[in-house]
Amino acid sequence: MEQTKGSLTVVSGFSGAGKGTIMKALLKKYESYCLSVSCTTRKPRPHEVDGKDYFFISQDEFDARIERGEFLEYARYVDHSYGTPLPWVEEKVKEGRDVLLEIEAQGAAIVKKKRPDTIMLFVVTPDAKTLVQRLTGRGTETKEVIAERLEQATREIDRISSYDMLIVNDDLDAAVERVHNAIQTLKYSPIRQADFLSDFRKDLIGEREKL
Amino acid sequence: MEQTKGSLTVVSGFSGAGKGTIMKALLKKYESYCLSVSCTTRKPRPHEVDGKDYFFISQDEFDARIERGEFLEYARYVDHSYGTPLPWVEEKVKEGRDVLLEIEAQGAAIVKKKRPDTIMLFVVTPDAKTLVQRLTGRGTETKEVIAERLEQATREIDRISSYDMLIVNDDLDAAVERVHNAIQTLKYSPIRQADFLSDFRKDLIGEREKL
Numbered sequence: 001m002e003q004t005k006g007s008l009t010v011v012s013g014f015s016g017a018g019k020g021t022i023m024k025a026l027l028k029k030y031e032s033y034c035l036s037v038s039c040t041t042r043k044p045r046p047h048e049v050d051g052k053d054y055f056f057i058s059q060d061e062f063d064a065r066i067e068r069g070e071f072l073e074y075a076r077y078v079d080h081s082y083g084t085p086l087p088w089v090e091e092k093v094k095e096g097r098d099v100l101l102e103i104e105a106q107g108a109a110i111v112k113k114k115r116p117d118t119i120m121l122f123v124v125t126p127d128a129k130t131l132v133q134r135l136t137g138r139g140t141e142t143k144e145v146i147a148e149r150l151e152q153a154t155r156e157i158d159r160i161s162s163y164d165m166l167i168v169n170d171d172l173d174a175a176v177e178r179v180h181n182a183i184q185t186l187k188y189s190p191i192r193q194a195d196f197l198s199d200f201r202k203d204l205i206g207e208r209e210k211l
Numbered sequence: 212m213e214q215t216k217g218s219l220t221v222v223s224g225f226s227g228a229g230k231g232t233i234m235k236a237l238l239k240k241y242e243s244y245c246l247s248v249s250c251t252t253r254k255p256r257p258h259e260v261d262g263k264d265y266f267f268i269s270q271d272e273f274d275a276r277i278e279r280g281e282f283l284e285y286a287r288y289v290d291h292s293y294g295t296p297l298p299w300v301e302e303k304v305k306e307g308r309d310v311l312l313e314i315e316a317q318g319a320a321i322v323k324k325k326r327p328d329t330i331m332l333f334v335v336t337p338d339a340k341t342l343v344q345r346l347t348g349r350g351t352e353t354k355e356v357i358a359e360r361l362e363q364a365t366r367e368i369d370r371i372s373s374y375d376m377l378i379v380n381d382d383l384d385a386a387v388e389r390v391h392n393a394i395q396t397l398k399y400s401p402i403r404q405a406d407f408l409s410d411f412r413k414d415l416i417g418e419r420e421k422l
Contacts, residue, residue: 154415
């Protein structure tokens with residue numbers, strides 16, 4: 001009787017809260033994690049590797065996969081489409097890997113609906129002032145863009161209640177440990193251990209009959 | 212802007228899974244934890260200390276507290292009553308303590324209803340066979356009692372889905388760490404950080420106006 005080991009985690013967060021940096025550090029520090037690789041219909045750039053950066057597929061193949069329900073979530077833009085391949089994710093989870101998927105709140109809600117055992121993490125700065133500082137610090141954002149990011153963050157705050165965990169990124173190392181602890185804890189919640197509990201129930205009845 | 216630090220955790224589990232031992236070890240290892248002290252109308256036994264083992268109160272006082280809604284949960288037996296004092300628990304949580312309350316599944320559901328931010332942990336043995344071994348190992352239980360405990364465990368399995376976390380007690384030290392990690396992780400879930408998030412929202416709007 002084994003507990004389920006693999007997991008799928010969605011990581012959302014304020015633009016500027018440092019999701020990407022946390023995930024990069026997490027992948028470097030612990031072997032069990034892997035990033036979800038998306039499918040895209042756009043052409044690979046010179047340095048990009050198929051199956052590592054993206055799965056590069058044709059629009060026909062993309063549409064066929066939509067038909068077969070093979071995307072956890074997907075988005076169609078004017079020129080290209082992007083999607084998260086469900087069979088690939090399921091295979092990695094079955095292998096015992098902790099799959100990470102960086103995605104905004106709307107996409108996260110779709111993933112959660114398809115896989116209710118998805119762990120949902122939301123990364124925030126310690127406070128609003130720090131968020132402004134980080135966005136300003138990039139040096140590339142205009143005042144208008146920063147204002148838009150703050151409005152977006154205000155809207156996102158109202159969606160955080162559907163997340164399992166709030167990750168405050170006050171310090172990179174601490175935030176990485178928080179994400180790691182959250183995933184390693186939450187994957188043993190009862191809703192994620194349904195098989196283990198159902199086996200346990202059968203065994204309890206068996207043991208009682210043996211008495 | 213501060214995150215909420217204190218917490219209330221309900222610990223339930225199979226009879227024989229080792230809840231009591233885990234909690235004792237947890238209290239010894241980390242300072243932030245304290246056990247909830249119940250009120251009772253029975254007389255103190257020689258070694259018992261008021262305010263430590265129990266709060267010893269009269270039946271009139273007990274009934275008055277029920278009237279005032281001052282119990283998180285309570286039970287009346289033929290001779291005596293027992294109850295968990297809500298104001299005491301709230302004071303400890305406000306002080307930043309992690310309050311532990313050992314209680315069976317039915318009582319736990321009542322506590323959760325009164326305080327939806329309660330962390331719910333359920334302790335199980337690694338498998339059914341180990342549960343039988345531990346119950347047999349006590350040497351004090353008849354076959355009938357063990358059969359009854361197994362039936363009870365089977366009923367409890369069906370209530371575990373309302374718990375936040377399943378704690379498998381395969382090894383005492385590991386189980387203590389699992390409980391500790393679960394509490395220190397779950398207390399930062401969004402539903403338990405409502406004040407922090409509401410302050411954050413206000414500050415985001417303030418920062419935007421300052422731009």
